[in-house]
Amino acid sequence: MKKIYGNEQLKSTLERMAVSGRTAHSLIISGEKGSGRKSIAKYYTQALMCEAPVEGRPCGVCNTCKNICNDVHPDVIYPKKTGKLGNYSVETAREVIADAYIKPNNSSGCKVYIFADCCNVDDRTQNALLKLIEEPPEYAYFIFTCGSKSEFLPTIISRCVCFTTSPCTEEEAAEALAESGHGQQEISAAVSCFHGNIGMCESYISDGELRKRVDLTKSLADSIIRKDEYALTVGLFSLGRERGDVRETLSMLDKLVRDAAVLAKDSSAHTIGCFREGALALSQAVTAYQSARLHSCIENAWRAVERNVGIPLALTALGAEIMEIVG
Structure with missing residues (x-):
């Protein structure tokens, strides 16, 4: 499992939730693009489904953790975006609702839906999902990542546990980029532009x-x-x-x-x-x-x-x- 830099308090909170058994079924993870929103969403998913967790931390080496990391776990679903604006439609919401009542087939007994990069999600889509989020099947979890929780209706926000990611230090960003095999010149240029935002630094180098x-x-x-x-x-x-x-x-x-x-x-x-x-x-x-x-x-x-x-x-x-x- 790739190391997640920064967000130590957030990770610790998610681990304590897993240990206590009081896991939130609906989460909103907000933060700047590149600050680790999707990495945290995967981390929580691994904590829920890991075959050999240690004090709430996923092991990162079991087949389940690897499959989640590689986006190939059959019970970790990324609902599709559609239309010219590339957004979540009412039709997508209906597909999720129908699928959510099909029980998972894995040892953890969990099924996770990750709505990544939510932005300007239609109110009709949110309202369609509201009942499911309010009263989910005991095995179903819903994670929304976004720039700000204000992207969502108050009724959705009130039914989710909300967390915010934060950029790392520039030193941590440089360490993460070096670990990925980037040269010092590339790292310096990227960090000077995007500071502790590792995701954006990575994109600057590659894109x-x-x-x-x-x-x-x-x-x-x-x-x-x-x-x-x-x-x-x-x-x-x-x-x-x-x-x-x-x-x-x-x-x-x-x-x-x-x-x-x-x-x-x-x-x-x-x-x-x-x-x-x-x-x-x-x-x-x-x-x-x-x-x-x-x-x-x-x-x-x-x-x-x-x-x-x-x-x-x-x-x-x-x-x-x-x-x-x-x-």
């Missing part, structure tokens, strides 16, 4: 498209600092029309703006974005009030995209607002 989005975020920041409206417009339009790419880049830009506001008060403060040098330069170019306004307009642009406003239109409006703020 050329993510590296392009990081470079684009840096370019957008430079355009704002220079108050270059043309370069900003070109950069925003180069985001394309894939919602995931737009969301990720706007999130990185928003973190950079946050860093600028923090660095304006303390130039030695810890940063969370991918471009410390750019954030420092931006902190000298805009006021705290302007930083707050930039944050609001970036957030509003993404909300507009979520409401199905055309991406080019939303980004055009964003560019105009940014220039109005810093101009």
Whole structure:
């Protein structure tokens, strides 16, 4: 079983639940993308189903643990996403409901459904699952991973035990990346961008498209600092029309703006974005009030995209607002 760095308190809590026999049947595990949400979901699943657990900790070497780790256990189900937005549909919910009442065929007597990366799940889907989550079969468990528990209806949240993951230290991230066989230069570049977020560091090293989005975020920041409206417009339009790419880049830009506001008060403060040098330069170019306004307009642009406003239109409006703020 691959070592899980950080989140020690969360793992300890899950282990105590397993030892006591008071395991939660419905969990929401929230946290930043790459912070270990799915790893924790698998860890809890292994703790529930392991053939030889030690004080609530899965052994990691039995066939059950290995199968869960490799996503091939027949009683650990990842419900499918469908549609243009790649989300959980009402039809998927109905399939889960029907399947949940078929008893598992394994020594642990558990059946686990992992709804990974929940975002903007339709209220109808959540309402369809509500009764099952409220009164599940004794062998059925449901785990939802997401960026924030606010993705869910209050009725769902009230019926789940909620946990939040957190990034590791940069030292732990570097250790994890070295364990995966990455070179020091790759590790340094990844950690400078994504700090203790091991998942995002791994993606930065392996995914050329993510590296392009990081470079684009840096370019957008430079355009704002220079108050270059043309370069900003070109950069925003180069985001394309894939919602995931737009969301990720706007999130990185928003973190950079946050860093600028923090660095304006303390130039030695810890940063969370991918471009410390750019954030420092931006902190000298805009006021705290302007930083707050930039944050609001970036957030509003993404909300507009979520409401199905055309991406080019939303980004055009964003560019105009940014220039109005810093101009």
